[in-house]
Amino acid sequence: MTPPAPIPTAPTAPTAPTAPTIVLAGHGMVGQRFLEALAARGVTAAARVVVLAEEPRPAYDRVRLTSYFSGTAPDELALCDEDFLSSHGITLHLGDPAAAVDRERRTVTSRSGRTVGYDALVLATGSYPFVPPVPGSDAEGCFVYRTVEDLLAIEEYAEERVRNAAGAGIVVGGGLLGLEAAGALRGLGLRTHIVESGDRLMALQVDAGGGAALRRTLEAMELEVHTGVAGEEIGTDEAGAVSAMTLSDGRRLPAGMVVFAAGVRPRDELARAAGLETGPRGGVTVDERCRTADPDVYAVGECAHAADGTVYGLVAPGYEMAEAAADAVAERLARYGAGVAAPSRPRMFTGADTSTKLKLLGVDVASFGDAHGTADGALDVVYADSRAGVYKKLVVSGDGTLLGGVLVGDAASYGTLRALTGSVPPVPPGTLVLPEGADGSRESSGGLGPAALPEDAVVCNCHHVEKGAVRAAVAEQGCTDVASVKKCTNAGTGCGSCVPVLKQLVEAELEAGGVAVDRGLCGCFAHTxxxxxxxxxxxxxxxxxxxxxxxxxxxxxxxxxxxxxxxxxxxxxxxxxxxxxxxxxxxxxxxxxLQDTNDHFLANLQRNGSYSVVPRVPGGEITPQRLIVLGEVARDFGLYTKITGGQRIDMFGARVEQLPAIWTRLVEAGFESGHAYGKALRTVKSCVGSTWCRYGVQDSVRMAIGLELRYRGLRSPHKLKAGVSGCARECAEAMSKDFGVIATSSGWNLYVGGNGGATPRHADLLAQDLSDAELVRLTDRFLMFYIRTADRLERTSAWLERTEGGLDHVRDVVVHDSLGLCDELEALMAEHVAHYRDEWSAALEDPEKLARFVSFVNAPDVPDPTVRFTAERDQIKPDLTLLSGPDLPVRTAEDAHGTAGLEGATAR
Amino acid sequence: MTTATTRTTSTASTASTAGTASTAPSARAADDADHAHAAAAAPHPRVEVHDAQGWFALCGLDALTPGRGVAALLRDGTQAAVFLDRAGRPYVIGNRDPFTGACVLSRGLLGSAHGAPFVASPLLKQRFDLRTGSCLDEEGVCVPVFRSRIR
Incomplete structure (x- = not known):
């Protein structure tokens, strides 16, 4: 191995840096991971880091690109925020890719002509989409599927030019990317064809049987699959836009657009032009430390031809390369004496597991290990249920070692099976592919629990976490749940596919450690x-x-x-x-x-035993007359008033026996209970919206009032807060609410799972551009699904994070009705709406309920003498001196005696 | 210790207790009397508490909801919290929550843990054993306990 050259300050660098400079060409997922790895090693503190990026936006989660079509906003895919860059002193130039490298002078020149000297250059330029040489492939209406910008263009074209004309879309490529693109076109309302030149779908991942199962499932979704044919020519109309595609078997498919998703090719042109060696099928040749033939130049991710001779198109190997390259760079800086510690065990990239688990068009597809049985003497164990669209194949060696497998339609056992790969499973392989319960057992994976996994089984592939590390986190580091194990080991924080196995492991370990895993609600119920x-x-x-x-x-x-x-x-x-x-x-x-004291008195208990009263002010809109009533009531009862964060008025200092009189006045003036005391809908906050605001695009007040009146009184696992903003400026702070609505020019975007308080969380986009009716319907379903499945006192934000499958699962259930529950959820909400009655006016009409609002059961007219107030800033405040005195002497039944004579406590 | 006596239909004992307690809740007493009058054999039991001066009636049993409490004034002017459990047993403890100083224990929720009945303070949720007054969540803290019965 060539010892790395010391890094002198590049003499010719036009920017004349005093610290060494690291230039990163490309800011995709792997590039970002490389930056994070540099930061973690302290390199960013010792070196100047400059990033030249082609795309107009910082690194984002390309793996989840397609989720844009199910409502994820492009910004939500972001992997890198301004804070990360500024706190580590990283300079990022967007839309200005590296255009040339001068290895002699060690400079990079960008497209705009910016020249930056480097001490180390890291190429992370990724791939470009491969467009087969089909005549007409440059016509208007032809797209590739790679970047956010590609998706925005596809969406716009499909909506404006194709969907209205009832046109079809063609996806060229039946691999992973092709199926994602097909799902996107189908989601955009287009009749969709998939054209794949190979003999099956997802040829890289699955075998013929798996491909056939997949095909049947997709055809049942009315996708048209054409395998074994290629596009021959793209026909255009008079205006030069796509109108059809002719296939190699002579058929002609009329279509308004074509999306090429037939694979990618490494972007190695920068390296080629600089005279660096590339692999036979492209990709900059690197060694196991990700160094090219030039010791100052590195390459990572999809643009690299790795040491094992492979060009990897998956993100996990890219991440591993990023870590290896960061170690190599840190080591150079350490030698240079730049104040960076040399990694004690620098990572090498010698190859990676290409196991994958995906959900494509709602179908689980997974492959792991030697999925195609290429090893000598490899044997198959196959389970197929064509009707259910399930296909499972395990590849085993003659001695029973699990070598790999393919799972289509049911990939629940993926985590366990992948981790078992390379060992002889403790049960016959046949058991492992049978569906749950087929052998009479209720255990998943054919009776195989996580206990069967060897200690060094890799549970989390993204972060390379072994079972032993997970167990140690529980046994030695005191983790007691999945969340803390995630934090401690990083396991499960990548793609998340291992979380179910992780959960089983954590629970098994806790049980083994004598910690009873009790998910029961409390000491009285073992149920959640x-x-x-x-x-x-x-x-x-x-x-x-x-x-x-x-x-x-x-x-x-x-x-x-x-x-x-x-x-x-x-x-x-x-x-x-x-x-x-x-x-x-x-x-x-x-x-x-059963009710907590707040619900029992329909008011909020405060520290001195008095209550506060909050009438509902839907959407925060209130007439002057009602405002005056609130003022008069507060004045007449001597209450302290404060404006709440939910756009209403809280009146404090009411004694329990005053509550009925206060509410009699309020109900007369048309007020209702605001449920500030309940685990229920609190408020739907709004801005003034398009009625008054020059920026508003929808009437947010009308919508907020409608939602608040619809869901008022709805009891839920925890309080519910909501907001409606009339434009993207978001003055109602809807993104910090359990459900938030933001107006768009064509409707409403619905966000869910937001939170303020101690653990702020921005809400996630559930669906966009909804009509009024669609918004209400989805909100009905969302709330009822939350009420049905959340834990006690679990806000929507925590619930969304805990729910297996997270937002995607919730969206599947409430938007796509994957569990067939939506009718029932809507019916439940309809019942709620139909039966709503103001709790306070009902209480005022019922003498039995009113009888509870007394200070003392045997002296209903005597006010509690300890509830007293003093003055502060022209209002009342609790007189705590009455409460903070010495504790009453403790008396037993035998020697009961007391401090006598609090004022007002006349003998009865 | 708390004594849970069985219900009795003896109006005589109620009358005598009420007499001791000078002006025991008159409105409710009248209601109960009417009720008793209307359904001759129907009992109208009361909850009694034992303070320094002996037994004294706090309220009619029907003023209590099983699983909940009410506040009551004792003859020395201090406050008590009166509870009824599912089995119809009454409990009386001091109403003052020693953690906050507020007189609110009567508004807490009744529960039982390992057979021990308790009330959870509605303010900061500490639990107090209704039979001994001791706090189940912090050693050394307790509230007064009074003997009680239904007559």
Missing amino acids: RAELYEIVRTLRLTSFSALLDSHGREEARGGEGCEVCKPAVASVIASLAPSIGAEDHVLDGEQAA
Whole structure:
């Protein structure tokens, strides 16, 4: 190995850097990973880093590109934010790719003519889409599928030129990329053809059987698959735009657009022009440290021809190359004495696992190890169910070692199987491909739990985390759940496909360590809240004690329940009340005994035992007359007033016995309960929208009022906040809400899972450009799905993060109805809306409920003497001196005596 | 220790207790009397508490909801929290939450853990054993306990 040359300051560098300069050509996923790896090694602090990028936007998640069509905004795909660049002093030039390298002078010149001297140059230029030489492939209406800009162009063309003309779209290429593109065109409403010159779909990943299963499933989705044929010519209309494609078998497919997704080729032209060696099928030749023949030049990712002779088109090997190159660069800087520590065990890239698991058009496709059985003496074990579109094949050696496999239609066992590759599984291979339960067992993977995995089995491929590391995180580092193991080991933070296996491993390890994994709601129920919801719903249980006595833990049956399960079950019963025939007021019957004090008094308990009152102000819109009523009520009852963050008015300092009188006045003036006391919809905040604002594009106030009135009173696992902004300026802060709506020129975008507070989270885009009716329908489904499946006190943000499959799964369920639940979810919400009644006006009409609003059961007219106030800034505040005195002497029943004579406490 | 006595239909004992407690809740007493009058044999039991001066009636049993509490004033002017469990047993403890100083324990939720009945403070959720008054979540903290019964 040639020792790396010391890095002198490049004398000819026009920018005359004092620190060594590292130039990165390309800012894709691998380029970004390289920057992160440099930062992690302290290199960015010691060296100047300049990035020359071709695309107009910083690195983004190209793997998830297609999710743009299911509503992910391009910005949400971003992998690199301004903070990362500025905090590490990285200079990024967008839209200005490297155009030439002068290895003699060690400079790079960009397209715009910028010349930067380098001490180390890293090529991460990626690939370009391969367009087969079909006559007409440069016509208007021909696209490639690689960048965000490509997708935006495809979308615009499809919507404006093709869909309206009821035209079809053709995708050339039946591989991974081709199927993604086909899914996109289908999603855009186009009749879609897939033209693949090979004999099957996804030839690289799956075998003939898998390809056939995939084909049947896609055809059932009305995609037209043409294999074994190539495009011969693209026909155009008078204007020169695509009108059809002629295939090699003579057929002619009329179509308004063609998307080429027939593979990629490494972008090595920069290296070629600079005289660097390239591989036989392209790609800059590098060694295992990702160095080219020039020791100052490195190449990583799809533009590199790696040391094992392969050009990798997957991101995981690219990441590994980025890490290896970062080690090599750090080592050079260390030798140069730049204050960077040399890596103790520099990484080498000698080849990578190309196992993949994907969900294409809703179909699971996975391949791992020697999927095609190329090894000598490789044997197949196959399970196929054509009707269900399931195909599974394992490749094993003569001695039973698992070599690889293909899974189509059901890839649930992928994580376990991939990790078992290279070992002899502890059960016969046939068991491993049978569907769950086929052998009478209920275990997944044919009875194989994670316990069967060897210690060095790689559980997380993206971050190369072995089973042993996961176990150590639990056993030695005190991790007690998947989230903490993710944080500790990085496992599961890449593509996320290993999370189910990770979860099993963590639970098995906890159990082995004697930690009982109890997912029960509390000491009274071994069920989760979601399970209790299903029990209440299906058995139509309307009583807490009935539920406790029939479904509680053995030791808790017949007991009282506790402060955890009572309100949680009360909330479940309230959410389902109309459909299970429960009493519909939270203070009716037994329900009254289950409510937290806030719900019990329909007001918010404050620190001195007084309550605050918040009437609903839908959308934050209020007439002057009502505003005056609020002022008068607050004045007459001596209440402290404050404007809330949810655009309403909170009135503090009410004693419990004052609440009915206060609400009598409020109800008379037309106010309703604001449910500030409940785990329920709070407010739907809005900006003034297009009615007043010169920027507004939709009437956000009208929509906010409509949503707030629709969902008012809806009991949920936790409070729900919402917002509606009338334009993209987002003045209503909708992205920080459980559900947020932002107006677009053609409708509404719906965001979900946002949060403010201590753990802020920007909401994720669920769907875009919705009509009013579509928005309401999706919101109905989303909220009901959340209510059905969330844990107690789990906000939508935490729920979305915890839910297996995350946003994609939730979108599948509520947008694409993958579980067939949507009708039911909508019906539940319709019931809620139909049965809504203001809780306060109902309470005022019911003497039995009102009887609870007394200070003392035996002295209803005597105010609690400890609830007193003093003045501050012209308003009241709790007089805490009454509370902070010495504790009352503790008395037992035998020696009961007390400090007598608080004012007002006359003997009864 | 708390005594849970069985219900009794003896109006005599109720009357005498009410007499001891000077002006025990008159409105409710009248309601109960009417009720008793209307359905001659129907019981109208009361919850009684034992303070320094002996037994004294706080309220009619029907003023309590199983699983919940109410606040009551004792004869010395201090506040009590009165609870009824599912089995119909009454419990009376001091109403003041020692962690915050606020008189709110009566508004907490009743629960049971390993057979022990408790109330969880509605403010910061500490639990207190209804039979002993001791806090289940912090050793050394407790609230007063009063004997109670239903008569």
